[in-house]
Amino acid sequence: MIQRLSAALLVLAFAALAWLPAAARAGDGLVEGHDYVVIPGGQPLKFEPGKVEVVEVFAYWCHACNDFQPMVGRWQRDLPADVAFRYLPGAFTQNDAGARAYFAAESLGALSKTHEPTFRAIHVEQSLPARGASVDEYAALYAGFGLDRAQVLAAMRSPETDARMEAARDFMMASGVEATPTMIVNGRYRVIGRSYGDLLRITDLLVARERAAGTR
Structure with missing residues (x-):
């Protein structure tokens, strides 16, 4: 009886293994649906030959993103x-001033001056509201970091930033991003x-x- 039961259990165990994703049986130990989600038809945010892309979708107002940073x-x-x-700032709405501020600072080559200090201003110093801060408030904050306020305002309101906000939202929706922080690997996997x-x-x-x- 014990031998027959053991044999039956072995059959069940092998059947269960057959249902595991191939990658989980290939050696890295990751299981689809538990460790990651495959993004149907997923594409990198910005393709670079020979590169594996990793994107962190974040938001300045997000407490978890501040802790993760x-x-x-x-x-x-x-x-x-x-x-x-x-x-990639979480452009959940076209009017998200934090996302616009990120893109503006990036276009001005100033992220090294603004990125981490923006988290600090919101979550530590509380000199900027976590929610609902305006374009003008972000521009004033960045002026305090040494940027030109008028240039920041112009960049935040530019057609280029409008286009990048739309592209960010399209990428997030295609990747199934619902919260921040979210990590996306090569456009194929949501962690x-x-x-x-x-x-x-x-x-x-x-x-x-x-x-x-092999990268695409």
Whole structure:
């Protein structure tokens, strides 16, 4: 009886393994639906030959993004040369001033002056409202960081920023982004993590998977 029961259990175990995603049985240990979601027809935000792209969708007003920023900041500085890391502000609405401020600072080559200080202004110093801050308030904040206020305002309201807001929203919708922070690997995978460290661990394994498969 025990032998027959053991044999039956082995059959069930092998049947269960057959249902696991191939990648989970290939060695990286990741399971689709548990560690990541495959994005149907997913494409990178910005294709670069020979590069694996990692995108963090974030929002300045997001408390979790503020907590995650020191970790992801250190992590991305140590990435190999064939990994292209990009921040993407969560343009959930066309009027999101925080997303517009990010794109404006990027267009002005000033992210090193504004990105982390913006998190600090909102979540530590509370010199900018977490929600509902206006374009003018962001411009005033960035003037305090040494940028020209008029240039910031012009960049935030420019047609180029309008287009980038729309493109960001299209990418987020195609990738199934519903919350921040969200990590997207090569446009193909949306990471599911149960902690900040888990997000980065799974991202690293998916990057390795894409590297082994050959980038597009």
